[in-house]
Amino acid sequence: MEQVQTFLAMGGYGIFVWPAFALTAVILIGLLVTTLHRLHALQNDLSRLHDPRPAAAPAHMPEARP
Amino acid sequence: MTRKRRRLYLVLAAMLILGGAAALALGALQSEITYFYSPTDLASGSAPAERSIRLGGLVEEGSVARLDDGVTTTFRVTDLTNSVPVSYRGLLPDLFREGQGVITEGSIGTGGTFVAREVLAKHDETYMPREVADALKKSGQWRDPTETPK
Amino acid sequence: MNMHRFANPGRFVRLAERILPWSGALAVLALAAGLYLSLFVSPADYQQGDSVRIMYVHVPAAWMALFVYTVIAAASASALIWRHPLADLVARASAPVGAGFTFLALATGSLWGKPMWGTWWVWDARLTSVLVLFFLYLGHMALSNAFDDQSRGNRAAAVLALVGFVNVPIIKFSVDWWSTLHQPASVMRLDGPTIHPSMLWPLLVMAVGFKLYYVSIMLLRVKSEVMAARLRARSMAAVEAT
Numbered sequence: 505m506e507q508v509q510t511f512l513a514m515g516g517y518g519i520f521v522w523p524a525f526a527l528t529a530v531i532l533i534g535l536l537v538t539t540l541h542r543l544h545a546l547q548n549d550l551s552r553l554h555d556p557r558p559a560a561a562p563a564h565m566p567e568a569r570p
Numbered sequence: 571m572t573r574k575r576r577r578l579y580l581v582l583a584a585m586l587i588l589g590g591a592a593a594l595a596l597g598a599l600q601s602e603i604t605y606f607y608s609p610t611d612l613a614s615g616s617a618p619a620e621r622s623i624r625l626g627g628l629v630e631e632g633s634v635a636r637l638d639d640g641v642t643t644t645f646r647v648t649d650l651t652n653s654v655p656v657s658y659r660g661l662l663p664d665l666f667r668e669g670q671g672v673i674t675e676g677s678i679g680t681g682g683t684f685v686a687r688e689v690l691a692k693h694d695e696t697y698m699p700r701e702v703a704d705a706l707k708k709s710g711q712w713r714d715p716t717e718t719p720k
Numbered sequence: 721m722n723m724h725r726f727a728n729p730g731r732f733v734r735l736a737e738r739i740l741p742w743s744g745a746l747a748v749l750a751l752a753a754g755l756y757l758s759l760f761v762s763p764a765d766y767q768q769g770d771s772v773r774i775m776y777v778h779v780p781a782a783w784m785a786l787f788v789y790t791v792i793a794a795a796s797a798s799a800l801i802w803r804h805p806l807a808d809l810v811a812r813a814s815a816p817v818g819a820g821f822t823f824l825a826l827a828t829g830s831l832w833g834k835p836m837w838g839t840w841w842v843w844d845a846r847l848t849s850v851l852v853l854f855f856l857y858l859g860h861m862a863l864s865n866a867f868d869d870q871s872r873g874n875r876a877a878a879v880l881a882l883v884g885f886v887n888v889p890i891i892k893f894s895v896d897w898w899s900t901l902h903q904p905a906s907v908m909r910l911d912g913p914t915i916h917p918s919m920l921w922p923l924l925v926m927a928v929g930f931k932l933y934y935v936s937i938m939l940l941r942v943k944s945e946v947m948a949a950r951l952r953a954r955s956m957a958a959v960e961a962t
Binding site: 596692 | 763764765766767768769771772775797800801802835836837838839842843844845882883885886890897898899900901903904905906909914915916918919
């Protein structure tokens with residue numbers, strides 16, 4: 505328990521070290537999630553276009569997404 | 571083919587002109603971009619005396635003293651040619667220590683003492699564990715920053 | 721809009737799908753190892769104590785900020801000069817990732833600067849030029865989406881990327897050319913690194929992780945861009961047919 509506390513304290517720099525690593529995780533994971541999300545949305549739109557039923561127009565234009 | 575070649579030369583020429591312009595502009599702004607002045611700049615008068623400036627250098631070994639009021643610290647900032655006495659009221663950053671780089675912002679007060687409103691510690695580019703630093707000091711291979719200025 | 725334009729991107733997507741499992745797995749591995757090394761294995765610094773661990777995310781992020789911008793500038797040049805069909809897509813795919821890395825470099829640097837320097841921020845040449853880099857990324861993202869005709873947006877963004885490239889050597893050498901609060905380079909210097917191996921290794925492993933992460937994300941995003949272009953071509957063909 506004490507070891508964990510010493511580790512978390514980071515020699516008094518815990519309040520700087522942990523936000524730095526947390527922010528890194530948020531940015532890296534956030535970028536990955538938005539990238540995969542857009543990829544899957546586009547894959548859905550494309551496969552809908554391949555669908556034989558011609559009524560299925562694309563649900564939205566891809567460039568509307570930021 | 572020729573269109574591509576022409577576009578290549580166009581881009582290269584544009585980059586060259588742009589780079590030249592940037593170099594000229596930065597050269598002209600040299601003194602503005604310089605973040606701090608050295609004690610020698612102060613002594614030779616090339617630093618503006620009236621307005622508030624930043625003074626950078628090393629904290630002279632053995633010069634740090636804490637005044638009786640408990641909040642004022644005095645020390646000398648040196649570039650190993652000249653040195654300037656500095657006084658500062660307030661908390662010092664964690665890297666502030668004798669022999670280390672420091673940047674102070676303030677102005678020359680009465681009696682030639684530089685009165686600092688802010689003190690920033692400058693970190694050098696060396697990283698090592700404490701044990702290694704101790705071992706180096708013990709074996710006499712330690713390069714004191716005040717002995718080998720860059 | 722004829723289909724042969726997408727023959728090349730199609731081949732790229734197939735190549736990307738072959739690379740992605742490897743680059744992704746290796747990125748996760750390197751980042752996990754880097755995290756372990758920097759939090760548990762690396763010793764505390766003799767001056768900075770444990771705050772040195774911030775350096776293990778700050779420095780790779782800063783390196784990547786410059787690297788990704790260089791990729792964008794190179795892609796922009798080949799898009800403007802040779803009209804390479806993939807180049808615009810690589811630039812578009814990279815800009816948000818580069819912006820993320822630059823933001824990380826600025827934010828983690830600030831978190832280190834407060835306890836060590838005694839300030840969150842100073843307007844010295846290094847910090848200011850990196851902030852300019854961040855704005856260049858944002859400008860690139862905004863410009864490339866500013867026009868209804870995407871190729872016009874890509875063209876404008878490519879010009880911006882090339883103009884902004886002057887900033888890259890300025891960032892790199894700012895610490896040597898001017899007196900800055902930021903310290904000079906410790907790893908990429910002519911006389912060898914000034915970091916002890918026990919701290920250099922965690923840094924290098926983390927840097928490899930960051931680079932593999934960028935490669936993986938970039939491939940995924942280029943794939944998205946290729947699909948978006950296909951979707952646009954299809955829907956335009958559909959509009960013309962009606």
